[in-house]
Amino acid sequence: MNSGIRVRFAPSPTGYLHIGGARTALFNWLFARKHHGTFILRIEDTDRERSTPEAVATILDGLRWLGLDWDEGPFYQSERLAAHRQLAEHLLAAGHAYKSYETKEELEAMRQAAEAAKQPFVFRGRILSPAEEAQLTAQGIPYVVRFRVPRTDGAVTFHDLVHGEQTKRYADIEDFALLRSDGSPLYILSNAADDIAERVTHVIRGQDGLANTPKQLLIYRALGVPEPTFAHLPLILDGKRAKLSKRKHGERATVQFYQAQGFIPDAFLNAIALIGWSPGDNREILSREDMIAAFDFAQVSRTNGIFNLPPADQPLADPRQFTDPKALWLNAEYLRTLPLDRLLPMVQAQLETAGLWKPAFATGDGQAWFARTVDVIRERFRTLVDFTTYGRAYFDDTFDIDPEAARKNLRDPRLATWLPELADTLEPLPDWTAEAVEAALRDFAAAREVKAGLFINAARVALTGQSVGPSMFEVFVLIGRERSCARLRATGQRLMAEAPASRDAAATS
């Protein structure tokens, strides 16, 4: 049952999908889904220099990753220029527009004069007779087609779903250009024309479009076509309340960055949904279905929202704090709570990208092992990429020992001989279970009159390269008998190889 509601997301292809754009797409999508409407994708690609196929593909890929499926489109604005010009001709013929022959220099001089007089500059061009127009055109004087704002007292009034009632007097609206002197249409016209062609019922866009809405409504009314309802969304700014941009913030302002960094799409949507909207009941974790059910313009804020990025010009104090803290927390929440059968394919894709995936993880016992391992280690991770970095040791033999971890837990010189001995003790265990390994390790420690913690923490570094992780006896099981013992021996040998140099140095001094 289609409600007749039609909304659209209409990005310009700039080379990346902006976080703010993704948020606008999301609110359009939520509104369409909540009200059983139609979500239209339109690419506003009239800036032909910037609108490369790669730039378009980036937007489409970003929307697909987010799972924001469109029902119609993508439509390309550049394919409709003739229709836009036709609309302008229609407005000309009906007297709602005129040819304006003023030059840019003349306009600039007027603007500066008004500024000097501290007056607003509201351009009103001379409206010529057809004979005058013909004469100037015959002389080859270029002209712009401008909308003829009514000269009467009056105002454009409309109700914005977020900002409420808006009024702008005709006297405060300049005669704005519809067509450039080369005949190409301007954004104001193209944007409205496509909304009309697509029979858009609700224009849901960023707040930067609010001030231009009275002009667009004048076009609708001059054409005598149905007007959409407007909802203007708060912008997304950085922690210093400056605009988010790739130029200023780098990749962190782009949706692709979060995909590459191992964000879960639902978590990312949840994070950006809460920028400028709240469900009304203090909930922070919302599934798509939750958001669809709860979405309401009454809870969309007029306040510009903040996506808190670390300063771009300084190295990160903590590499794990690479973006908005709340977004990171949400992604970690999703990692911990997502049903395993949804998480496993995501981890597999990440391991494949990192070159760590092995077919054995997908067959027989390996499948069960893979699921178990992911389930145990996910609790300490914030992104999917963490499985390939902090969790690398579980999936591959090539992993780095964290220098800090080694400094902290491999200091005792006796470990050089004890770790291989521990391997000798564990390797013949009849059963390789957490309980069996624990019992054997504690006996091993007791026999040497040291605390078990010494071996537990050393083994953690030897087996995983990290000083932190799941319970160590579970780790022994996950890494397996063969790999555990090999890594204990390798670490012992490494310590042995390092120790003689230290003693020689001590003897010299």
Place this chain on the structure above:
RNA sequence: GCCGCUAUGGUGUAACCGGUUAACACGCCGCCCUCUCACGGCGGAGAGUACGGGUUCGAGCCCCGUUAGCGGUACCA
């Protein structure tokens, strides 16, 4: 220059469209759990609402001014 919007704990937001304990989450602190680090459980600190006026019995919420931020104002999109 002119017009519009915004300003609430360290961070992000909320607060019956004025009612008399300013809420939630993250982060922070303490305890429990604990082989490490997490997760989880229990508890705690922290804003009196940018600044200055006004209206009102009563204002975070209404009005005025200031400061700051954002947006619009182009033959930009």
